[in-house]
Amino acid sequence: MRPVSVVDTAPVRILWLSADVPVPADSGRRAYSSGMLHATARAGAEVVVIANDVEGTGPPDADGLEWRVVDPGPPVQRWRSVFARWPSMTFHHRNAAYEVALERALQEHWDAVIVDHLIMGWTMPAIRSRGLPLVYLSQNHESSVRRRIAASERRTSLRKLPLRIDAGKAAALERRLVEQAALVTAVTPVDASLFEQDAARALLVVSPGYERDVAESRRIDESTPAVAIVIGNLDWHVKQANLRRLLDEVDGRLHAAGQRLRLIGKVPEDFVASLEGRLVATEFVGYVDSLEAEIRAARVGVISERLGGGFKVKALDYVFNRLPMVVLEGSMAGLPLQPGVHYWEFPDEESLAEGLVRLLGEPSTCDALQRAAFDQCAGAFEWADRGVALIEALEAMLDGAGGKIRSEG
16 A cells, blocks of 8 residues: 655656646636646646646746646637537637647556546546546536526526536536546535535545735725725626626725725726726726735725635735735635624625725724734645645545545645
């Protein structure tokens, strides 16, 4: 039997199947993939990554990783996914070059093959045909998330039927992945319980880590601008819908109170154009070189995502840069924080907007919240711990002692 140890003369050899090279780590998915990849390699595993070179930049610095990047070719027209076997997110990341690279790699020896996100679920048949241990590295319980997204569309929407069909495809693929996987990872205990209901054989809860700049001290007072910020890219129609709901409630209230909202991250031009002339207190800033500088020039961070699920990575940016949070109920899954003590929480966008205006007007309360949240999370989100936890779970899996639900903490 293999000893359960991170330090081993024969390190665990992992084939890691990634949708793309996660550089820049400009989305929650990419940030999590990048963090887990590097943490696992630094913890002692031998990690080989196959990834689509979507940005055309080639592989990043090795940092203990071996990259095998492929040219995905021109993007496939989105409408074609309607007639495909795979859900849309999976269909658009499958290509002939990746299939060739995967087939070649599967001829080598691997202790485990990691399917990074449901996006890469199309690789499952090839992995299982070789009899290799499959690990499903999830970032959401996609089945439930996609069902909620489809249900949220108006009955008259032309997208409702395609979204329902796509949600069914995603649920079927995820169910097969969970059934076939020797180990399933989840980013929150909530997701883990859902995967347990799906009959996962072994589960590991691995929340995201944080390795960017940390504000060791900060004081929020009257001199801090009465500005709220929302961070994150808006390249997904669901995120755009979430933001529209927020802006409908918050923009006018902020203007009346002499306060402002800044939106940090990539935003499609047509989305900005669709809101032109409607917003008076809101500014689309776009991509910035220093996210930390933007956060520290604000009084409150906002998380208002009715749809989407998962762990909100932006919450860690807020916490470790000492920005108090106003959030929509259900947004703090996986964080060791309590509403009213570490952040303010509201059941809907209207009450959130009213609470945001109130909190922006109370700098001393802002200061107390940021201190409480920072102190509660300090030391709890080290990427190194995540890498060690994953390797130990893989070692236990190989020894046939995976267990049902484990946590990196």
